[in-house]
Amino acid sequence: MVLILDLDDTIYSTGQLKTNIFARALSSLRDGLGLQNPEEERALKIDLWNFPFDHIIEKYNPSKSVINDFKIKLEEADMTSLIPFIDYSRIQNIGIQKILVTTGITCLQEAKIKALGISTDFKQIYIDDPLLSPRKTKELIFKEVLKESACSPKECIVIGDNPDSEISVGLKLGMTCIQRKSDTKSRHPNTHLYLKNFEGLSLKLLSDLIKSQS
Numbered sequence: 001m002v003l004i005l006d007l008d009d010t011i012y013s014t015g016q017l018k019t020n021i022f023a024r025a026l027s028s029l030r031d032g033l034g035l036q037n038p039e040e041e042r043a044l045k046i047d048l049w050n051f052p053f054d055h056i057i058e059k060y061n062p063s064k065s066v067i068n069d070f071k072i073k074l075e076e077a078d079m080t081s082l083i084p085f086i087d088y089s090r091i092q093n094i095g096i097q098k099i100l101v102t103t104g105i106t107c108l109q110e111a112k113i114k115a116l117g118i119s120t121d122f123k124q125i126y127i128d129d130p131l132l133s134p135r136k137t138k139e140l141i142f143k144e145v146l147k148e149s150a151c152s153p154k155e156c157i158v159i160g161d162n163p164d165s166e167i168s169v170g171l172k173l174g175m176t177c178i179q180r181k182s183d184t185k186s187r188h189p190n191t192h193l194y195l196k197n198f199e200g201l202s203l204k205l206l207s208d209l210i211k212s213q214s
């Protein structure tokens with residue numbers, strides 16, 4: 001058995017990031033794109049918050065140097081106040097090999113992982129960075145994990161919050177999927193288990209969930 005975990009809104013709440021942590025990165029992107037009125041800045045903020053960065057690139061077409069400045073400001077963002085969900089400790093204490101798979105700009109995801117102090121929980125950490133070409137998508141990463149773990153797909157348990165990302169990829173590959181409830185995302189109709197939080201999570205529950213599919 002192997003656990004594949006998502007990061008954002010699965011291990012910690014991204015709500016913690018809604019402060020001014022990214023103000024300087026946002027200003028640098030706004031100026032680099034030449035956006036001048038508050039309406040445009042507001043739209044950019046909403047896009048940054050709600051869409052992966054490849055969407056931003058497609059929509060705003062920033063130059064390489066604008067992206068680089070933005071990355072530098074992101075790296076400078078102070079994320080030391082980030083903390084995991086309290087119930088994440090249930091996952092930490094389950095004695096199964098864990099793999100972290102997250103989508104986002106590498107420096108940003110690495111800063112979050114460092115701030116959360118969770119890197120030693122994982123045998124391996126994969127980041128699908130939308131700025132890299134070719135991208136290593138979640139699907140490619142999940143297939144690699146399957147191959148390396150020598151587990152059957154259903155013994156590979158995907159835990160995440162996003163029905164359109166890790167949950168749909170996991171289901172497509174025949175993996176066992178657990179979706180954590182999120183304020184902004186809907187429930188995937190085919191997810192094997194839908195949890196409000198990880199309080200009730202145990203090795204027995206995971207084993208039973210796998211067995212229930214055979």
Ligand SMILES: [Mg+2]
Pocket residue numbers: 006007008009010160161162
């Ligand atoms: Mg997520």
